[in-house]
Amino acid sequence: MPLLFPLLLLIQAAGGITVTDDLGRSVVLPDVPRRVVSLAPSITETLFALGAGDQIAGVTSYCTYPAEARKKPRVGGMVNPDLETIVDLRPDLVVMSVEGNIRDDLDRITAAGIPVYVSNPRSLEGVYRSILGLGVVTGRRERADTLVRSMRAGERRITAAMRMQREHTVLVIVSLQPLIVAGPGTFLDHLVVLAGGRNLAPPSASAYPQFSREAVVAGDPDMLFIMSDALGENDSPVSLYPEWEGLRAVRTGHVHRVDADIFSRPGPRAVEALTMLHSLMHQAGR
DSSP states (O other), X not given: OOOSSTTOOEEEETTEEEEEOTTSOEEEESSOOSSEEEOSXXXXXXXXXXXXXXXXXXXXXXXXXXXXGGGSOBOBOSSSBOHHHHHHTOOSEEEEETTTSXXXXXXXXXXXXXXXXXXXXXXXXXXXXXHHHHHHHTTOHHHHHHHHHHHHHHHHHHHHHGGGSOOEEEEEEEEETTEEEOOTTSHHHHHXXXXXXXXXXXXXXXXXXXXXXXXXXXXXXXEEEEETTTSOTTOOGGGTOGGGGGSHHHHTTOEEEEOHHHHSOOSTTHHHHHHHHHHHHHHTTO
């Protein structure tokens, strides 16, 4: 059985907490924080899943799940949080994400004397580590252990099923105008591979590279997964790119609009996203 706290440094002595975040920074807290500001939707979801909702003092305008998150004070967007608002909320901890936040904001918040914990999950193991780390800093370690065990069990069910199923070629589209895909090394790419797919997006300097409509035709993927915030519920990408009518994914009915909130947030619903991807992919093999 894998260790629940791989490489997680935890010291609880003299009433204080010291934990190492995903940037390798030591975060020192005098006690369990009572007022936490979350600067990413995945972090907000995790805090609520850990039962730490009453400790959340503020969230971003993108933090919409669970419903209780909408009632929390807003501190701005992920890349432009308002420092004055954050300071006015008197947090004893701010939690940030490498994926959605920027280094300048980390520097500004720490310069204001507020401890910051940085999360950077790029895989399910990274999600588990993030959940466990947040469980430690919020005093919800037992709840975090339970949640991670449940998620690991769900992941094992999918990986066991993969032994008898063939690989499908996939593109994950996060924007149609401009056309942007999830590249190798991203969390979405990780989920695709775990679910039995091969991402057709080539290695790139950008995690989410711009792609050409012609490259999609040349790659002719078995299936397309398009984030819900890039495509309307009753819309088709063929209306934008008529030449895609001949794609294998279009001909076989495997253009799937998926919930961006679930698929793009590396948090407690990550295994749910993996399960949905696996189900959609392997309908094609029936």
